[in-house]
Amino acid sequence: SQQGEEDPQALSIQEGENATMNCSYKTSINNLQWYRQNSGRGLVHLILIRSNEREKHSGRLRVTLDTSKKSSSLLITASRAADTASYFCATDGKTSGSRLTFGEGTQLTVNP
Amino acid sequence: DGGITQSPKYLFRKEGQNVTLSCEQNLNHDAMYWYRQDPGQGLRLIYYSQIVNDFQKGDIAEGYSVSREKKESFPLTVTSAQKNPTAFYLCASHRTGWDQPQHFGDGTRLSIL
Numbered sequence: 418s419q420q421g422e423e424d425p426q427a428l429s430i431q432e433g434e435n436a437t438m439n440c441s442y443k444t445s446i447n448n449l450q451w452y453r454q455n456s457g458r459g460l461v462h463l464i465l466i467r468s469n470e471r472e473k474h475s476g477r478l479r480v481t482l483d484t485s486k487k488s489s490s491l492l493i494t495a496s497r498a499a500d501t502a503s504y505f506c507a508t509d510g511k512t513s514g515s516r517l518t519f520g521e522g523t524q525l526t527v528n529p
Numbered sequence: 530d531g532g533i534t535q536s537p538k539y540l541f542r543k544e545g546q547n548v549t550l551s552c553e554q555n556l557n558h559d560a561m562y563w564y565r566q567d568p569g570q571g572l573r574l575i576y577y578s579q580i581v582n583d584f585q586k587g588d589i590a591e592g593y594s595v596s597r598e599k600k601e602s603f604p605l606t607v608t609s610a611q612k613n614p615t616a617f618y619l620c621a622s623h624r625t626g627w628d629q630p631q632h633f634g635d636g637t638r639l640s641i642l
């Protein structure tokens with residue numbers, strides 16, 4: 418089964434609002450990554466958070482990691498229409514080396 | 530500019546036919562991956578290679594084959610044994626190391642004629 422599961426599956430908000438997406442996973446990890454995918458395109462790496470980190474920021478992105486709950490969240494602040502995309506979390510299990518397991522994604526729609 | 534190039538963008542397969550998807554990278558990355566993505570789904574790992582002349586099966590390798598004769602190239606063949614090949618195929622690569630982000634190509638969409 419998938420290591421990561423995103424919640425919600427779909428999210429629709431207005432421009433300027435914040436968007437929060439959650440990811441849960443099952444086994445111990447070295448790190449957790451978030452990726453973005455525009456329709457019909459490849460994935461683009463957004464941010465990586467290591468298992469010994471609790472929070473990380475990059476521009477309008479804020480990622481948290483709670484290893485005790487095996488969960489992570491991605492917050493996009495002051496969203497823009499251009500943020501419309503699917504967002505995936507990906508984890509590497511401690512025994513799987515650099516292989517990543519992807520969740521099924523959250524489809525974010527930001528309405529202008 | 531460095532990057533990953535996948536070709537063709539669209540591909541059609543007839544019954545009983547093998548087709549090969551191309552993936553080329555000029556990032557000097559050692560590791561390369563092939564994923565399959567079905568509509569509304571996440572990515573599932575088909576095959577991966579950590580070094581030239583070596584590759585391993587992923588979670589859904591049946592009906593697929595790969596080769597890694599050159600560092601920059603990792604072609605994927607979808608064989609006639611893959612009965613449900615219609616999907617979006619993504620190739621990725623990264624530098625050596627367990628904390629390196631993956632870089633993706635723009636995918637090949639494969640359909641059955």
